[in-house]
Amino acid sequence: MTRKLEVYVKRIVAQTDCKRSERDDLYEEMLTHVLMRRDEEMEAGKTEKEAEEEAMKMFGKEAHIGDGLQQAMFPYRRELLLLLALVSFLFTSGKYITVLVQEQTALWYLLVGMVVHSVVLFFALNRTFAVNRKLWIALGLVFNLIFLLTQGQFWTYYDFLGPVLPLMLLLNLYLLYRTVLTYERQKDHKMSRRMIHIVNITLSLVGGLAALNIHLMAMGFGAPATILLNVFIPMALWAVLYTVQIRLLSRFPKLVVGSLVLTVLILAYMFWPFIVPPVMGLFE
DSSP: OHHHHHHHHHHHHTTOOOOHHHHHHHHHHHHHHHHHHHHHHHHTTOOHHHHHHHHHHHHOOHHHHHHHHHHHHSTTHHHHHHHHHHHHHHHHHHHHHHHHHHHOOOOTTHHHHHHHHHHHHHHHHOOSSOOOHHHHHHHHHHHHHHHHHTTTTHHHHOTTTTTHHHHHHHHHHHHHHHHHOOOOSSSTTHHHHHHHHHHHHHHHHHHHHHHHHHHHHHHHTTOOGGGGHHHHHHHHHHHHHHHHHHHHTTTOHHHHHHTHHHHHHHHHGGGHHHHHHHHHHTTO
16 A cells, blocks of 8 residues: 555655755655654554555645645745746736727737736646646746747837836746756766757747747738647647656657657647748749
8 A cells, every 4th residue: 555655755746846866855755754654553553544544634735745845945936936927917918908008909819928827827826736846837937938038029119018028038037947957966867858858948939939920920911810720739739748758758768869859840830831832832
């Protein structure tokens, strides 16, 4: 029955953003305490199953305990995430209201920004659902950064909101760096993991930003709104692939590094509708 306690402790440790070596140490320490508590309950006359349930009940919910550990190891990280989410909400709402009043235009695509801001806010506040917090916050920060980068032109048009944008970008980059690029001290797969993070983050930011701007320009020339699916679907597939790569890296390092080719192809597909028609036109 020890397996149940091992999974329980792993789900607690998964709530932290620390390095793998630190996670391993934390896992061993917490598992020792949980097992000791289980043994005490068994000595008091409970069955093994009852003792395990009592030990887990004493420690509490995985997400709640993990959040407390996260705050102890990285003070103010949650507050910075909340600040980023709040200011992002205010910025996006301010843009929508300003453009609506001054130009009588409703920028419906700002809904995308509200969704990604909500993702950052949710995982910053989450103390209920046991998930891989580091992974999901990283993905949320990547998409949040891409959206904010597309709003660069807003700085020029509306001075009272514009100066906030560079500060949000710097805060977003800092939190992304602190969350994702915390490399392990051990040598095993260190370079591979670094390569996976750098390639995925760089290509998604640069490619996603460029593709989104191109598609928004195409909409300005009359293209249907559904054209944005050429960006959102590949980005969703990229997020899934990125997740799989991180999870499988320790077991299949060479295969995962090779799968970066798929990362490039998936993100390159965002530009496919703008590349194929001109090329095909040359052969007509």
